[in-house]
Amino acid sequence: MTTTPSETVIRMENLGKTFSAEDGAVLQGLDLEIERGQFVALLGASGSGKTTLLNVVAGLEEPTEGSVTAPAQGAAMMFQDAGLFPWLTAGKNVELALELAGVPKAARKDRVQELLELVRLPSVADKRPHELSGGMRQRVGLARALAQEREVLLMDEPFSALDAITRDLLQEELLRIWEVTGRTIVFITHNVSEAVHLGQRVLLLSSRPGKIVEEWDTGPWKDPGSYGFEAVGQSREETLDQLTRTITHRLREEIGRHAR
Amino acid sequence: MPAESTSQNTRNTAEAPDNAAALAGLDALQTRGGQSRTAGEFFRTRVAPPVVALIAALMVWQLTVAIIDPRPDIMPGPLEVGRQIWASIVDGTLPGALATSLWRGVSGFLIAVAVATPLALLIAQWAGLRSAIGPLITGLQVLPSVAWVPAAIVWFGLSDATVYFVVLMGAIPSIVNGMLSGIDQIPPQLLKAGRVLGADGWKLATKVVLPAAMPGYLAGLKQGWAFSWRSLMGAELIAIGGSIGFGLGSLLAQGRTVSDMAIVLTAVLSILLVGIVIELLFFNPLEKKLLRGRGLLVR
Numbered sequence: 267m268t269t270t271p272s273e274t275v276i277r278m279e280n281l282g283k284t285f286s287a288e289d290g291a292v293l294q295g296l297d298l299e300i301e302r303g304q305f306v307a308l309l310g311a312s313g314s315g316k317t318t319l320l321n322v323v324a325g326l327e328e329p330t331e332g333s334v335t336a337p338a339q340g341a342a343m344m345f346q347d348a349g350l351f352p353w354l355t356a357g358k359n360v361e362l363a364l365e366l367a368g369v370p371k372a373a374r375k376d377r378v379q380e381l382l383e384l385v386r387l388p389s390v391a392d393k394r395p396h397e398l399s400g401g402m403r404q405r406v407g408l409a410r411a412l413a414q415e416r417e418v419l420l421m422d423e424p425f426s427a428l429d430a431i432t433r434d435l436l437q438e439e440l441l442r443i444w445e446v447t448g449r450t451i452v453f454i455t456h457n458v459s460e461a462v463h464l465g466q467r468v469l470l471l472s473s474r475p476g477k478i479v480e481e482w483d484t485g486p487w488k489d490p491g492s493y494g495f496e497a498v499g500q501s502r503e504e505t506l507d508q509l510t511r512t513i514t515h516r517l518r519e520e521i522g523r524h525a526r
Numbered sequence: 527m528p529a530e531s532t533s534q535n536t537r538n539t540a541e542a543p544d545n546a547a548a549l550a551g552l553d554a555l556q557t558r559g560g561q562s563r564t565a566g567e568f569f570r571t572r573v574a575p576p577v578v579a580l581i582a583a584l585m586v587w588q589l590t591v592a593i594i595d596p597r598p599d600i601m602p603g604p605l606e607v608g609r610q611i612w613a614s615i616v617d618g619t620l621p622g623a624l625a626t627s628l629w630r631g632v633s634g635f636l637i638a639v640a641v642a643t644p645l646a647l648l649i650a651q652w653a654g655l656r657s658a659i660g661p662l663i664t665g666l667q668v669l670p671s672v673a674w675v676p677a678a679i680v681w682f683g684l685s686d687a688t689v690y691f692v693v694l695m696g697a698i699p700s701i702v703n704g705m706l707s708g709i710d711q712i713p714p715q716l717l718k719a720g721r722v723l724g725a726d727g728w729k730l731a732t733k734v735v736l737p738a739a740m741p742g743y744l745a746g747l748k749q750g751w752a753f754s755w756r757s758l759m760g761a762e763l764i765a766i767g768g769s770i771g772f773g774l775g776s777l778l779a780q781g782r783t784v785s786d787m788a789i790v791l792t793a794v795l796s797i798l799l800v801g802i803v804i805e806l807l808f809f810n811p812l813e814k815k816l817l818r819g820r821g822l823l824v825r
Binding site: 324326340342343345347349350351352353354362363366367386387394395396397398399400401402410414431432435438439442 | 546724
């Protein structure tokens with residue numbers, strides 16, 4: 267990838283969000299910097315304010331404390347449910363994103379086809395969302411999100427409603443598309459192995475209030491030419507497995523704090 | 527172990543095409559081809575049952591009349607009613623009444639749509655207006671619109687304006703409420719998706735809210751038509767004379783005045799037929815197409 271080193275695209279300083287006084291803060295004292303082209307996995311139990319965090323980055327919600335710097339154009343976003351418009355075909359769904367992004371009509375048709383080919387769905391343009399499987403819908407959703415040409419792609423548990431086989435394949439697809447497009451991705455999940463497998467950075471969010479309690483850098487372990495796992499005499503898989511166990515343990519510890 | 531790491535690498539490089547093939551296979555497994563219905567199947571499942579039911583009903587009717595043998599002016603059999611219908615067609619009364627009523631019903635309904643649609647959008651947009659007049663609209667929807675006939679006669683006399691007024695009072699609240707519930711039932715996820723894609727204000731309303739509210743809107747239109755037609759018949763039945771043209775409701779009133787049950791049944795069956803035909807030819811196909819296109823209807 268041709269990324270400019272250490273160019274920050276998202277910066278949060280002491281960010282806090284409170285919806286109502288009696289519920290307390292959803293996010294509090296959150297500091298985070300994300301560089302251009304990074305793949306960041308955000309891990310946390312329910313109630314950790316992960317979705318609120320994405321909404322703040324996307325500009326859908328204003329923080330009540332601190333500051334957030336994100337691209338002024340906003341961010342593309344994907345959800346657990348692809349959120350495709352059921353009255354439009356897959357192709358028209360993608361085209362609407364292009365239209366709303368201001369792409370001239372003449373250029374749209376070819377771009378739609380390009381995007382659908384990128385997610386390996388070259389022949390579904392005329393199908394309605396309900397005629398597609400859940401995994402295919404998510405890929406159309408991804409094509410629609412990419413159509414917006416936004417620097418940042420926010421993904422809110424996009425694979426959590428899919429079956430395990432589809433999820434595995436889509437994880438590989440997402441990594442491939444990430445490498446091709448060079449987008450900055452913030453990926454929310456509650457699945458530790460998914461976070462470790464996808465993210466270059468794995469951030470653990472505490473619950474109520476949500477703040478980042480720990481961070482792991484998995485980038486070096488995934489680079490084939492890296493030093494790490496040979497140094498400790500383990501294979502890459504073993505190292506990542508161990509990391510998964512460590513993070514799982516830490517996540518449970520964090521959840522356990524809420525027991526009374 | 528160099529040997530193992532080589533095989534590992536081979537597997538890794540081979541992963542990309544494998545992944546594409548697996549994904550394509552999965553796509554093929556998880557999508558079902560839509561099955562279309564043959565003409566024969568359509569006839570067997572959709573046309574034949576109601577036709578058989580209708581014939582059976584006519585036979586039971588004829589048989590009952592033959593066995594009980596009531597006075598024909600109180601309970602005529604289907605054959606006598608059929609003769610009356612034919613006579614009314616030949617002398618032009620029935621086609622004339624049908625055309626008058628249908629024209630009023632359809633044009634009244636269209637005016638109601640034109641008034642109710644922007645009204646509903648306005649109410650949906652503006653929470654204050656909704657809490658102010660929402661209950662009133664629901665109340666008007668429940669109120670039988672023939673209750674407006676006396677007032678309308680006082681205001682507009684025995685004219686077509688009276689008939690249209692009653693029709694509009696019947697149809698507008700239904701269409702407004704249908705559209706409002708259509709808007710209320712839009713999944714929040716779709717609105718969020720629309721906003722994330724950069725749609726706001728007018729774009730959000732026309733590209734997301736309106737199409738998403740279509741099923742509810744169509745249900746409102748369907749009910750609005752039913753209310754138009756019912757109100758029209760009620761108004762025609764009650765308000766007779768003056769400059770009001772002769773409709774199916776007027777035919778019904780005439781049958782009662784001359785105590786001719788065959789005329790009464792001719793009018794009732796014609797009113798019923800219009801309702802069925804409009805539903806079958808217009809609303810039903812429209813609704814099926816809309817719902818099927820969104821995967822909300824399996825067959």
